Amino acid sequence: MKNPFLSESCKEAQIHALNPQSWLQVERGKVSKFSTHSSSSIESFIKVSEPPIIPFFKPIDYVEVLAQIHEELEFCPPSERSNLYLLQFQVFRGLGEVKLLRRSLRSAWQNASTVHEKLIFGAWLKYEKQGEELIADLLASCGKCVQEFVPLDISSQLPADLFVNALETIETVRTHVSSTVFFHIGEEKIACDRQKIAALSAPFYSMLNGCFMESLKEDIDLSENGISLSSMRAINEFSRTGSLEGVSPSIVLEILIFANKFCCERLKDACDRKLASLVSSRQDAVDLMEYALEESSPVLAASCLQVFLHQLPDCLNDDRVIKIFSNTNKKHRSIMVGPASFSLYCLLSEVAMNRDPRSDITACFLEQLVESAVTNRQRQLAFHQLGCVRLLRKEYDKAEQLFYAAFNEGHAYSVAGLARLGFLKDYKLWSYEKLSSVISSHTPLGWMYQERSLYCEGDKKWEDLEKATELDPTLNYPYMYRAASLMRRQNVQAALGEINRILGFKIALECLELRFCFYLALENYQSALRDVQAILTLSPEYRMFEGQVAAWQLRTLVRAHVENWTTADCWLQLYDRWSSVDDIGSLSVIYQMLESDAAKGVLYFRQSLLLLRLNCPDAAMRSLQLAHQHASSEHERLVYEGWILYDMGHCEEGLRKAEESIHLKRSFEAYFLKAYVLADSSQDPSCSSTVVSFLEDALKCPSDRLRKGQALNNLGSVYVDCGKLDLAADCYINALKIRHTRAHQGLARVHYLRNDRNAAYEEMTKLIEKAQNNASAYEKRSEYCDRELTKADLEMVTRLDPLRVYPYRYRAAVLMDNHKEKEAIAELSRAIAFKADLHLLHLRAAFHEHIGDVSGALRDCRASLSLDPNHQEMLELHSRVNSQEP
Secondary structure, eight states: OOOSOOOSOOSSOOSOOOOHHHHOOSSTTOSOOGGGSOHHHHHHHSOOOOOOOOOSOOOSOHHHHHHHHHHHHHHSOGGGHHHHHHHHHHHHHHHTOHHHHHHHHHHHHHTOOSHHHHHHHHHHHHHHTTTOHHHHHHHHHTTOOOOTTOOOOHHHHSOOOOOOOOOOOOOOOOTTSOSEEEEEETTEEEEEEHHHHHTTOHHHHHHHHSSSGGGGOSEEEOGGGTOOHHHHHHHHHHHHHSOOTTOOHHHHHHHHHHHHHTTOHHHHHHHHHHHHTTOOSHHHHHHHHHHHHHTTOHHHHHHHHHHHHHTTTGGGGOHHHHHHHHSOOHHHHHHHHTTOHHHHHHHHHHHHHHHOTTSHHHHHHHHHHHHHOOSHHHHHHHHHHHHHHHHHTTOHHHHHHHHHHHHHTTOGGGHHHHHHHHHHTTOHHHHHHHHHHHHHHSOOOHHHHHHHHTTOOHHHHHHHHHHHHHHOTTOHHHHHHHHHHHHHTTOHHHHHHHHHHHHTTOOOHHHHHHHHHHHHHTTOHHHHHHHHHHHHHHOTTOEETTTTEEHHHHHHHHHTTSOOOOHHHHHHHHHHHHHTTOHHHHHHHHHHHTTSSSOHHHHHHHHHHHHHHTTOHHHHHHHHHHHHHTOSSHHHHHHHHHHHHHHTTOHHHHHHHHHHHHHHOOOHHHHHHHHHHHHHHOOOGGGHHHHHHHHHHHHHSOOOHHHHHHHHHHHHHHHHHTTOHHHHHHHHHHHHHTTOTTHHHHHHHHHHHTTOHHHHHHHHHHHHHHOSSOHHHHHHHGGGSOHHHHHHHHHHHHHHOTTOOHHHHHHHHHHHHTTOHHHHHHHHHHHHTTOOOHHHHHHHHHHHHHTTOHHHHHHHHHHHHHHOTTOHHHHHHHHHHHHHOO
8 A cells, every 4th residue: 555654745736637547448549659648748647756754763873773772771770671672663663674673572572561561562563463363373273372462460460559558556545435336328327347447548547546526436427428338338348358259340430439539548459450350341441441540540440451452453443442542641641551651652653553644543642652752762753753644634833843843852854844844835945955954964864865856956856866876775766756757758768777776676566656657658558467467466455646546447457458368378478477587577477367267376375485585575475375265175275374384483383284284195385395494494414315305205296397496496406505516407407497597596506616617607697698687696696707797796786686785795895805994884884874784784893893993893783783682693793892892
């Protein structure tokens, strides 16, 4: 789906003034040629929205912040750790590091020092794991029960902490005063032990034993104190036994109010816990939370909160729940969630923003977040997030105040919001200068130039966008803007080349959509169909043209212009694309094949493999679960279960599913799964022979050539690791015969190990020529040539895929060998600026240590350990550098 945080500041309409059907008449030939369209018509069709202002914590130097967090975690008291892990989570959220942010969230949960934090972070992890119910079921079927987020026993985790003053006996001679006191409730009276009632609270003690006239009375009227006869009897029983056993909930509620009024702390605590034990549904929680907050009952409040959080996000459809979370004041927040208000509203705000960032609910939760913020970093995040939402809601004055507040707290990224608002007020030059000021006063980052480009034209705009890409090649907008500009000038090949640059290493839906528009304008319907089918594979509910049209509708219209393929045609097309390493094209063909009556389980499984290769793990898991759902047999279903478990890190259980499948029927995929999981998870070199036997068994079973080629390739890799080069070469050659193009890489390795570098180089050149996505091939070829050619190949790798880290490390190492320390560190730093990578940080830390920059080395070590706390080499380097710090 579209990111809802799109700019509201551009003066020209951001919605396409386009009726897609007018471009896609059902009869072919109705749409005029691209070249005959006026430039204004093309411009209205091919439009690029301004980049969104992301509502995340984005510090200027994330490495410095991660290092600070790691240092604080080393020395802080346990009660502060969960908040630090939450901040670490927010940094990783801003970096888009999904795996790392989930690990930080888990660390926050594991280090929770209060039951409220346990509830919040447990619920957050449960929310993050939505859609993984199948995995829990599969683990249960393997006898591995995951009980992480089951409801907690709140009473046992919130021990009584009652402040009861010592009730000293007043030495007064009252021989005529009975030890029994009678409390009148209406016409009835209840006999109570004077001293036991007096022991309930200081007020009762003073009344019955002090200087009040009631201390001399045997009969005391309590009719005007809001207590019923039944409740008073229960209080009397509690004074004797300390128990509320058998008392109805309505009576307990009445006693709670009475106990609070007369400061009966033990009685109040007993009522609190009794009521908490009765909360089992959302209705119970809604009914009782008001009493919990009004009567300061923390155990009951926490029990109600647990029910609400356990039911996220569904409970936010309940107006009563919304009202509870929205209307709490500082005192009520303290009762409900203790000192964890900020964490609670971080969670609620995230859930609300994911549902509808423009809603009143989202704004209200973020207001509570601002009120709950205590530290400088918390205020930065809260002000910025609420500013983004106010901007979306077109509440510009409020948004400006919030962005200023965040900016003044040190969140430089909030200047983007201020600049957009300045532009709305016709202060375009002010916006430009504001960004220029940030660029000159901080280490420049890609987003700064991207933002500044919005407030200039012509060459200046182009220069800023080029600089943005140089500093952060992962930003989508610069490629999209340049591509659209080139297309408007009818420079078709340059436009396609520009958008293909980013799609070569990053599958961004908005970039695929823009390329779809290009092909639509060019009437290249086959390519347009490919892109829209890839979009639908990645996001079935995606809407195009700024949300106006569902992608599946456009796909239907484009499909009418493309010749239908038979099943045989589809398989031929799939082989062509698979062998040319055209992953997006392969995805599109599989999408089309799924419309037929073919075995859908196999196709969804193949789709999942492609999505993993394209670094789309969530979409891959969705496809794998669809494969499981559409499995045509029990043994096939077990294989998919094995892959699901393996992909989620449960290797042993994945192997067990493969064995169960083989027990039912020997199949290629079951043996392949066993071989793959064993090879990947076992550290024992002796298991190689077992992996070989599994792959050989797989190759004896029926399968298509695409999968057999993969098995041969894997078998060759195992043989290489075992030193059996002839057998490895045979495997790779046989794989190439059935068009498994990636086998060129394995064969090149064999040539290299036989000391034939030229043959290895030539083999990789063949792969480069055949593969559409060939950054990895250039990287591998660089190992088989001299330094100058290596340098050229690695420069090509960085152009094709700037996210691959090996070229930066290699260039930095060469510079370091040549005693160009500053240049070496700069080479690593330019990649670290847009990619949080352990290997880059590790190498830069080593370089800093080498030149005697202890603080720089320590910073990088700490940041690296935020990425992987258990990395042995980093731990050793950190220990060594730490000992050098003065």
